[in-house]
Amino acid sequence: MTPFRFERAGDVAEAVRAIAAPSAKCLGGGTNLVDLMRETIERPEVLVDVTALDHAIVETEGGGLRIGAAARNTAVAEHRLVRDRYPVLTRAIVAGASAQIRNMATVAGNLLQRTRCTYFYDTEGSRCNKRVPGQGCDAREGFNRIHAILGASEACVATHPSDMAVALTALDAVVHLRSDAGERSVPLAEFHRLPGDRPDVETVLAPSELVTAIELPPLPFEAHSTYRKVRDRASYAFALVSVAAAIAVEDGLVKNVRLALGGVAHKPWRAFAAEAELRGKPATAASFAAAIDAELAGARPLKDNGFKIELARRVTIATLTGLAGDRA
Template identity: 70%
Template sequence: MIPVTYFRAADAADALRHGAATGAKYLGGGTNLVDLMRETVEQPAALVDVTGLSGAIESRDDGSLLIGAEARNTAVAEHRLVRERYPVLARAILAGASAQIRNMATVGGNILQRTRCTYFYDSDGSRCNKRTPGQGCDAIDGFNRMHAILGASHSCVATHPSDMCVALAALDAVVHLKSAAGERTLPLTELHRLPEGRPDIETILTPGELITAVELPALPPSIRSTYRKVRDRASYAFALISVAAALEVENNTIKHVRLALGGVAHKPWRARKAEVLLQGQPAIEQSFRAAAEAELADAVPLRDNGFKIELAKRTITAVLGELARGSA
């Protein structure tokens, strides 16, 4: 048995004091961390329970929405302002897991969840650079149907598992952070790292730094947004491909577009190339398909996941088409 010290933080300052200890991990709903501890992938010396911190969801004067990091996923998906202003986020969360898990999982924990790569979880029999740096990656030559086609490296081809984060990336969400050095904010799209040579370093957070809230900027009132997840079964499965999109069309011309992909990379993938190409173009299938082609031009398939490239192109085209027609 591995001994673990448990602290329940009274406030953010208390959490930071305990979180600064060597080997400490912040504990939200535990829907990912506890699983990793059972599999001995994670072996923290201390758990700092942060579920007593703010989970409030507040509308601000500038039209933005501030969501406390300890808000439960169910509470976010069911919140009236989220459903009205950011349906892409509500739909992404509802696509993400079973109701029981959504009731436990927190926003902060969802953002920081780790890959579900089977080789990462197999601590007894598989090589994994994310789990043990320098060991090698058995997924590259193994069964890699679920793995990355964008942004991968010779060290790691795992994908980020979150549905919620794909929607947050498309919404230009801003993460609020607190550490012993003070407070800062960071675009969610900059929080997670691509694997390069150190896939074990997954974010740019400093040791002991704590997510306290996520801010959703106001969207134009006429913009439509949605989320589509393509998976092997209808429930409780991770994405083969997912698309979070927001689109504003005026006189059949694309005025504003945001696009992010899941299931394709080590982090939520903001489709910047596609967005640039779509701006000012006719809101028609040919425009959507051309943008999808450009975004996937650099995709590198593995032995088992080449189908993801065409699947991503078709899903992007279909989702944008639905938004343009107002049927999403």
């Protein structure tokens, strides 16, 4: 591990000043960053402890929810308002990791975690544009069973590993940011970048910009939501495909819907095409199939992961059918 200087931020202003230093990184729970430092993939010169920052989970004036960036994943999953109003979020977090990791991991850290692509971690024998820009991508022609089928590029086919971020994306969450230039907010669906020719630039965060909170807007149907994850083993495994969904059905028709996919792209994939296809249609398996087919029309599988298209299709249809049946 490369030597580094450690600082502890007592508030947001201190954290913003500290991370302005060259090669500074924020330390929340450390469940991803410390591993990356051990592997020398990340080599920060300054490590800024931000665990003293906002960890509150409070109701907003409009009836939504504001979650502090330093809130632990377990605290979010177990919060009464989250469980009652946003069950998809609780289920996604619980599906995400072991209890020990959830107890340590923070909301902001979860959003900022990096891919688990094998080639990204293989610093000795593999080329990776995400790790070393311009080096090449060995995953494209290598073993790519877990890799992206949507939104990938010639430079990178890695997937984003978060479960929580998929649920938050489906819920129209907004990320609040702070830097020495002031504050701004970004829809979570726009927070992570697709790889293009710079897969090493993973989010829209500016230099020395800090995630301060996540805000969930009130949705009339957010309580009628769920998360389904398909993985290689029953616990502590990243998604091959996951689905976060919320649906409102009225008189047998889909009045409104939110849908996001995990395990299929470089970012949590908001299924806007499927949502548009579904609104006003009968809440039937046939409609759900047509909608997800519209979303997956642009899928570009690699040699080992073509199964993800049919898997995503079946999991989406089953998830929406179950929600619609519960609503009937």
